Amino acid sequence: MPDSGISILFTGSNFWRLLQGLWVTIQISLISVGLSFVFGTLFGLLMTVKNRVVKAFCWLYLNFIRIMPQLVLLFLVYFGVTRQWRINLSAWTSAILVFTLWGTAEMGDLVRGALTSIPVHQYESAAALGMDRKQTFRYVILPQTIRRLIAPSINLITRMIKTTSLVEIIGMVEVLKTGQQIIDANRMKFPTGALWVYGAVFLLYFLVCWPISSLARKLEEKRR
Amino acid sequence: MKKLNTLAALTALSLLAGCGSAASEPVTPDTPDVSEPATETTTETVVYRTLDEIKDSGTIRIGVFSDKAPFGYVNENGEYDGYDVYFAERIGQDLGVDIEYVSLDPANRVEFAETGKVDIVLANFTVTAERAEKVDFALPYMKVQLGIVSSEADPINDVSDLEGTGKELIIAKGTTAETYFENNHPDVVLQKYDAYADAYNALLDGRGAGLSTDNTEVLAWAAVNPGFVVNVAALGDVDTIAPAVSKGNTTLLEWINDEIVSLADEEFFLNDYEATLREVYGEESNAYDLIVEGGVID
Numbered sequence: 001m002p003d004s005g006i007s008i009l010f011t012g013s014n015f016w017r018l019l020q021g022l023w024v025t026i027q028i029s030l031i032s033v034g035l036s037f038v039f040g041t042l043f044g045l046l047m048t049v050k051n052r053v054v055k056a057f058c059w060l061y062l063n064f065i066r067i068m069p070q071l072v073l074l075f076l077v078y079f080g081v082t083r084q085w086r087i088n089l090s091a092w093t094s095a096i097l098v099f100t101l102w103g104t105a106e107m108g109d110l111v112r113g114a115l116t117s118i119p120v121h122q123y124e125s126a127a128a129l130g131m132d133r134k135q136t137f138r139y140v141i142l143p144q145t146i147r148r149l150i151a152p153s154i155n156l157i158t159r160m161i162k163t164t165s166l167v168e169i170i171g172m173v174e175v176l177k178t179g180q181q182i183i184d185a186n187r188m189k190f191p192t193g194a195l196w197v198y199g200a201v202f203l204l205y206f207l208v209c210w211p212i213s214s215l216a217r218k219l220e221e222k223r224r
Numbered sequence: 225m226k227k228l229n230t231l232a233a234l235t236a237l238s239l240l241a242g243c244g245s246a247a248s249e250p251v252t253p254d255t256p257d258v259s260e261p262a263t264e265t266t267t268e269t270v271v272y273r274t275l276d277e278i279k280d281s282g283t284i285r286i287g288v289f290s291d292k293a294p295f296g297y298v299n300e301n302g303e304y305d306g307y308d309v310y311f312a313e314r315i316g317q318d319l320g321v322d323i324e325y326v327s328l329d330p331a332n333r334v335e336f337a338e339t340g341k342v343d344i345v346l347a348n349f350t351v352t353a354e355r356a357e358k359v360d361f362a363l364p365y366m367k368v369q370l371g372i373v374s375s376e377a378d379p380i381n382d383v384s385d386l387e388g389t390g391k392e393l394i395i396a397k398g399t400t401a402e403t404y405f406e407n408n409h410p411d412v413v414l415q416k417y418d419a420y421a422d423a424y425n426a427l428l429d430g431r432g433a434g435l436s437t438d439n440t441e442v443l444a445w446a447a448v449n450p451g452f453v454v455n456v457a458a459l460g461d462v463d464t465i466a467p468a469v470s471k472g473n474t475t476l477l478e479w480i481n482d483e484i485v486s487l488a489d490e491e492f493f494l495n496d497y498e499a500t501l502r503e504v505y506g507e508e509s510n511a512y513d514l515i516v517e518g519g520v521i522d
Binding site for chain 2: 011012013014016017075078079082083086088168169170171172173177180181182183184185186187188
């Protein structure tokens with residue numbers, strides 16, 4: 001049977017299913033990224049507070065989240081919470097919770113880094129110009145912080161999008177899992193199908209991540 | 225302040241999760257609150273749903289494989305299919321409820337059953353003592369043993385064909401086959417490979433007289449590789465495959481056991497084999513090498 005592997009993508013509803021899987025990926029990513037940016041900014045500000053107790057809390061949270069692989073976090077939240085407290089979180093809730101917790105920690109650290117990297121003379125110059133604290137922050141510090149944040153936070157977004165493929169472990173079917181289902185179901189009919197399906201999955205991830213990256217590039221150019 | 229932050233996060237999340245699940249497809253395990261028996265705040269809160277609770281809810285959640293054809297997979301129309309799913313469909317039908325399939329992986333099957341995230345695990349779940357401490361297994365509906373695939377021209381019809389004949393047996397390292405032959409047939413000369421793919425290639429190249437691993441594997445392989453046969457299809461210890469439920473969910477467990485016993489009258493699992501496994505294992509395969517009818521192992 002002269003099978004061209006590419007037809008695996010167009011057999012039955014295979015391609016449509018991949019798109020549905022992609023939609024799950026996008027939904028989890030969008031919601032988590034949105035929440036992470038809000039909470040991450042707050043967390044980043046909190047990290048610059050010079051109170052020892054607050055510092056210790058932030059350090060503990062950041063490192064706990066960083067050290068734990070996301071896979072373990074998913075397991076802990078989805079299964080662990082039920083086992084420990086008999087609270088049954090749905091897979092959706094667990095996934096968004098985990099990715100938001102992670103995104104908040106990472107985004108917070110980025111915000112902290114950007115804020116503290118602004119040299120002291122910027123504050124001093126602003127003061128010399130007669131700006132008060134609010135004005136200094138609004139017109140001097142914030143614009144520079146945002147510019148420094150663009151590249152690393154875009155990097156974080158794309159990282160989060162790609163990491164959502166882990167939700168497969170808590171029973172969610174996103175784009176990569178859909179791809180694996182298609183490959184397996186057609187193992188005999190399309191032995192070379194894997195390459196095509198993974199190629200399509202790669203392309204879909206690319207189509208999602210590339211516009212975000214190019215938007216970041218444009219924003220950075222505009223800021224300059 | 226950090227506490228507040230997390231609290232706010234949690235509330236926001238639960239709100240969002242509500243929206244998310246409403247839009248979600250049936251492929252996601254959108255588990256209804258098991259915390260719903262809030263009235264029952266004693267220490268005896270359980271994670272599973274009893275048979276009546278499942279019937280009342282109108283939906284049963286069954287965990288199956290979604291990428292392990294021919295046992296549990298999603299066909300090209302996006303529907304769950306396979307030997308396990310055929311049985312799951314019947315369970316749903318006889319309970320009179322809809323089925324919500326949850327896609328499982330080999331690594332998370334125990335957790336899903338243990339925490340009641342699914343009502344039944346029907347994912348080619350081999351019964352082991354270790355697993356039985358965490359979940360309750362029903363009667364078996366399938367079994368796995370070792371098989372030996374060999375070339376049609378020079379077939380291995382019995383293990384004795386390998387003993388003292390200079391014929392070598394190919395196996396993959398770390399498999400049950402390796403342990404079995406080392407312990408029970410030390411005279412058989414083994415050729416060990418790290419990966420299954422290498423082992424099968426070795427057989428194709430004629431580097432060994434036969435290859436042994438799970439009979440489900442060798443049967444499927446022989447069916448698509450002309451010139452090879454499985455003349456030893458049921459060797460060694462019998463591993464059984466059974467549905468699993470949360471520990472202590474006796475009402476559901478008993479219902480499944482009764483179901484399996486009563487289905488024997490219509491040779492349900494033979495029909496299941498014909499519908500889902502026959503095309504994979506070939507016309508000459510013997511269904512009873514794999515299926516278990518009525519939960520009885522002979």
